[in-house]
Amino acid sequence: MTAIEVLAGLAVMAALLVIRYLALVHGRGNIFCCVRDSNGTWRSGVARYAGGELHWIPFLGLRLRPRHAIARRGLIVCGRRRLNAGEGPEGFWSIDCHSEGRRVSLAMSEEALTGFLAWLEAAPPSAHLDAA
Structure with missing residues (x-):
């Protein structure tokens, strides 16, 4: 393989x-959202609402299928706070949630947070939700 072939492959x-990235960001109803992984670092991606679930798709990867699906039913928002400088994306809010025995932390803009909380509150009465 020549250097030109390698460079062409990398360019493709x-x-x-x-x-x-453009398809994810500009998709209808998608919001920029980060998820905290087990190491405590924020992973960038896109979240979208699909019925009673919030689907999160990472920016880096080959699949367009969600890596995480967070069900609205039983989702409890334990806390929310603005992220400090250097802690995560600037101007974003951290939302700590608990669902089905597992914890998940999301980071999103204030506008996206408003939409997220509205989505939680719009759940049917049988969803047993608790928004902080």
């Missing part, structure tokens, strides 16, 4: 990642 891969 970079172009596919850019197209994937």
Whole structure:
């Protein structure tokens, strides 16, 4: 393989990642949202509401299927706070949630947080939710 072939392959891969990024960001109803992984670092991605679930898709990856699906039923918001400088994306809010015995932390803009809380409150009465 020549250097030109390697560079062409890398350029094609970079172009596919850019197209994937644009498709995720500009998709209808998608919001920029980060999820805290087990190491405590924020992973960037896109969240979208699908029925009674919030689907999260990472920016880096090959699949367009969600990596996390957080069900609205039984979702409890334990706390929320503005992220400090250097802690995560600037101007974002951290939302700590508890669902089905597992904890999940999301980071999103104030506008996205308003939509997230409205989505929780719009749940049917049988959803047993608790929004802080």
